[in-house]
Amino acid sequence: MKEHYNFNPFAGVLDHEISHTIVPRFSVAEIASYIENNPSIAIEFLGKQGRGKTTHLIWLQQQLPHYPIFLLEKGAKVSEIIQHTANIVFVDSIHHLSFKERVQLFTTKKVVIYTTHYTRKISCLLVKKPMKTIRFKGIDTKILGKIIHNRLLLAQNETSMKQTTFSESELKKIIQKYGDNYRGIINKLYEKYQ
Known part of the structure; x- marks a missing residue:
């Protein structure tokens, strides 16, 4: 199985590869409509860890590249966000801000x-x-x-004609075990393809 891929299909995806693997939960037009109707809106991507929020945030920012993204887990400060001249900002992991800082930002x-x-x-x-x-x-x-297929396609080497697929029953078993924890699913598949 490994010989068909240039790298483990379930290893980390680089930012520029996200658009090749993601199955978006919303359209850019939908977000644009929210912004157009409310020019100072807060749009929250809400969910437990491992559900794809950060991946979607990075993907959306790539669709609107003139607006900055601030990764609070990597040390970005609220003052940087507030002082930035952009009228749209992307903020990952807002829970790293205190209540007072969130109020300032909002x-x-x-x-x-x-x-x-x-x-x-x-x-x-x-x-x-x-x-x-x-x-x-x-x-x-x-x-x-579709997500699994996209990752396999991204990692597949040019000489391989084999296309690995997962059956409906295999996908159901994975979901039964991991629920909607995409990160948990990807980590398990990483081990399988290691």
């Missing part, structure tokens, strides 16, 4: 698109910032099959 006229494990509705309500939540919950065999 007070700005910026569109803030962020990932979170718990809703930040109260912070937005306090400053009367309109908000939209996109939930990252649930999974089905069709989407999981």
Whole structure:
């Protein structure tokens, strides 16, 4: 099996490869519509760890590359976000900010698109910032099959004619074991292809 791939299909995906592997939960037009109707909206990507929030945030920012992304886990500061001249900012892991810092950020006229494990509705309500939540919950065999297929395709070497697929029953077993934890599924498949 390994000889058909240039690298483990379930290893980490580089940022520039995300668009080749993702099955988006929303369209860029949908996000643009929210922004157009509410020019200072907060859009939260809400869900447990491993559900694809950061992947979607990075992918969306790649579709709108003139707007910055701030990765709080990597040390970005709220002051950098607030002082940035962009009117749209992407913020990963907003839970790294204190309540006071979140309120400061939401007070700005910026569109803030962020990932979170718990809703930040109260912070937005306090400053009367309109908000939209996109939930990252649930999974089905069709989407999981497409994600797996995309990763296998990305890693496949040019000389290989073999196309590995997962049957509907295999996908159902994976979902039964891991639920909608994409990260858990990918980690398990990484071991299988190691």
